[in-house]
Amino acid sequence: MVDFAESPRTPRLAAPVLPEPKDSPVETAFAAPPGTEWNRLDPVFTRYRRLLTALVAVPAAALGGTGVGLWLHWAMGVAVAVLVLLAMAAAWVTAEGTRRSWGYAEGEHDFYLTFGTVIRQLLVIPYGRMQVVDVTANLLEQALGIATVRVRTAASTADARIPGLRLADAAALRDRLTERAETFPTGL
Known part of the structure; x- marks a missing residue:
C-alpha cells in the first residue's frame, strides 16, 4: 500500500495568512515608542x-x-x-x-505619527522642530464633531496631520504640542 501523504507529488496547501505577530519585524518597525501606546x-x-x-x-x-x-x-x-x-x-x-x-503618540522628546494600510508610514517629529500646530474642521467634520490637527515644521516633508479627532481632543492635543514645542530648543 502506498502512503500518498508522504508522496513528493502530493500538493501542499498554502498556510493561511495570519496577522503579523506582535514581535514581527514589521510590527517592531511601526511600534509605538517605549512607554507609550498609539492613540x-x-x-x-x-x-x-x-x-x-x-x-x-x-x-x-x-x-x-x-x-x-x-x-x-x-x-x-x-x-x-x-x-x-x-x-x-x-x-x-x-x-x-x-x-x-492611524495612530499618534507623544514621546518624551518627539511626536510620533503612524498611518497607511498598503504603504505604512511612521513620522517622528522632534518637539523643537514644530513651528505651527493648528486645528481645522470643514463643514462635514464640524457637523460630526471631529477636527484635524496639523503640525507644520521647518522641513516641508515632515508636515503632519491627524484627522478624525473629537473637537475637544484636537484642541487639547494642539495645546500640549504647542506647550512642548516652546519648551524644547529648536536644534537649529
Whole structure:
C-alpha cells in the first residue's frame, strides 16, 4: 500500500495568512515608542470617510453615467456609473481599516505619527522642530464633531496631520504640542 501523504507529488496547501505577530519585524518597525501606546482616531472618522465618499461618488455616478450615456451610448453610461459605484463600495469597505491604521503618540522628546494600510508610514517629529500646530474642521467634520490637527515644521516633508479627532481632543492635543514645542530648543 502506498502512503500518498508522504508522496513528493502530493500538493501542499498554502498556510493561511495570519496577522503579523506582535514581535514581527514589521510590527517592531511601526511600534509605538517605549512607554507609550498609539492613540487611535475616533470611530466617527469612519462615518466621515463614508459620507464624504458617498457625497462625491453618487453625483459622479449619476452625472458621469448620464453624460457618457447621452454622448456615446446608454450601455457605456451604465458602465461608467457601475465603475464609480464599485469604487465607492471599495472606499466604503476600507474606511474602517483606514481609521485603524492611524495612530499618534507623544514621546518624551518627539511626536510620533503612524498611518497607511498598503504603504505604512511612521513620522517622528522632534518637539523643537514644530513651528505651527493648528486645528481645522470643514463643514462635514464640524457637523460630526471631529477636527484635524496639523503640525507644520521647518522641513516641508515632515508636515503632519491627524484627522478624525473629537473637537475637544484636537484642541487639547494642539495645546500640549504647542506647550512642548516652546519648551524644547529648536536644534537649529
